[in-house]
Amino acid sequence: MKLSTKAEKALQILQDWEGKYNIYNFDKLQTIQGFQKPTVADCCYLMNVKDATKKIINTQFFEIATTGEGGTYALWEYPELEGEPPVVFVGSDGHYAMIAPSMEAFAGLFALNKFLFPEIDNNKTSVWQEWRKWHPDLEELKANYTLNSAEEANDELQKKIDQYKKIFTGSFELKTFEAYMLEMNQHKNFRNWCEYLEANNKETTGEIGGNYYVKPELKTPTNSLIDLSAFIEIIDLSITDAKVITIIEALGITMQANTSDNEYIITEYEDELDLKITFSKDDKGELVFNQIATWKVCKCDYPFKITRQDAYTDVVNKIGKPANYGWKYSKKTRIWRLKNKNNKNYSITIDFKNENLTEIRRFSIKSFDPKNIGVGNFEL
Numbered sequence: 001m002k003l004s005t006k007a008e009k010a011l012q013i014l015q016d017w018e019g020k021y022n023i024y025n026f027d028k029l030q031t032i033q034g035f036q037k038p039t040v041a042d043c044c045y046l047m048n049v050k051d052a053t054k055k056i057i058n059t060q061f062f063e064i065a066t067t068g069e070g071g072t073y074a075l076w077e078y079p080e081l082e083g084e085p086p087v088v089f090v091g092s093d094g095h096y097a098m099i100a101p102s103m104e105a106f107a108g109l110f111a112l113n114k115f116l117f118p119e120i121d122n123n124k125t126s127v128w129q130e131w132r133k134w135h136p137d138l139e140e141l142k143a144n145y146t147l148n149s150a151e152e153a154n155d156e157l158q159k160k161i162d163q164y165k166k167i168f169t170g171s172f173e174l175k176t177f178e179a180y181m182l183e184m185n186q187h188k189n190f191r192n193w194c195e196y197l198e199a200n201n202k203e204t205t206g207e208i209g210g211n212y213y214v215k216p217e218l219k220t221p222t223n224s225l226i227d228l229s230a231f232i233e234i235i236d237l238s239i240t241d242a243k244v245i246t247i248i249e250a251l252g253i254t255m256q257a258n259t260s261d262n263e264y265i266i267t268e269y270e271d272e273l274d275l276k277i278t279f280s281k282d283d284k285g286e287l288v289f290n291q292i293a294t295w296k297v298c299k300c301d302y303p304f305k306i307t308r309q310d311a312y313t314d315v316v317n318k319i320g321k322p323a324n325y326g327w328k329y330s331k332k333t334r335i336w337r338l339k340n341k342n343n344k345n346y347s348i349t350i351d352f353k354n355e356n357l358t359e360i361r362r363f364s365i366k367s368f369d370p371k372n373i374g375v376g377n378f379e380l
Helices: 005-021 032-036 051-060 103-112 138-144 150-169 177-186 190-200 242-250 312-319
Strands: 061-066 072-076 087-090 096-100 114-116 128-130 263-266 276-281 287-294 333-339 345-352 360-367
Touching: 005 103, 005 150, 051 061, 087 103, 096 103, 096 177, 096 190, 103 114, 103 150, 103 177, 312 333, 312 345
Parallel strands: none
Antiparallel strands: 061 072, 072 087, 087 096, 114 128, 263 276, 276 287, 287 360, 333 345, 345 360
């Protein structure tokens, strides 16, 4: 594969930086000469397709780098491509995702304090995470520079990234993260293409777009506190039930559930609403409301007049003692088992701020089946 001048420059910048600082976890990063050779790396051996099909589609992939876990980063030169090929990831566990719209963007994203964590992608969660949260080499960096703390390692890493950013912007315009991600939707849908291959063992033209999930804006952003009591009353109700739809849409959320999935989790609005809402399939194969959890900054009215400032004793005075057990792995957690007006079982789990059980840190409401309580997870 002959790289474009832009792609060559981007690869060279990444190659020089990786070789000097060894910041990112590439097991093998190709050289420009490697791309100019006629040999093609086998980047699709992990796909669940027949060998004959692999021989055909393999010519579309040109390896950029590998991970220590056996995953491969590659340029995808699909037949309909116009312009620069996108960068894709194929994991050793059968996971795959498009991660950048071009080699230039791939190199540019590292200058935006991002770290690649492709295994977490579920088409709604970005494969690029803040390095302060996910970077695996901070401890190694700490040791190499004889630093005293993780925070010092973070500061040292920031210096390295600032140096890289200066190098990158000397040759390219650095775009925003969102701009880079949206450019991926100009390419053929990589996920759908992979799924079609595995299901049919043959090539397909596929559709353009859908490589980056763009969450719908909240229709009516909620400024007032959210009443969690309403969610108690919809425990185990279908995702299509009018009460469920009314409560979810009151938050400004438009549900886009795929009923073929075993779960539908609303996490896109954690920053705006501080909520995670989960629907799970019941015994009849129907998605039903299962759980709502809130943490960080409280934007909710808790049920039973519970407040965020309540200690464990305050909560007991309002709803009684918990179900004679706490979470086995945390001395800060207590669980109550209750029934709603429809006689549906649900639990309230509260994580307190400290082991003295003062002040609520996390609060969740979840349905449960008394027959399937995992006793092994609890202290009775």
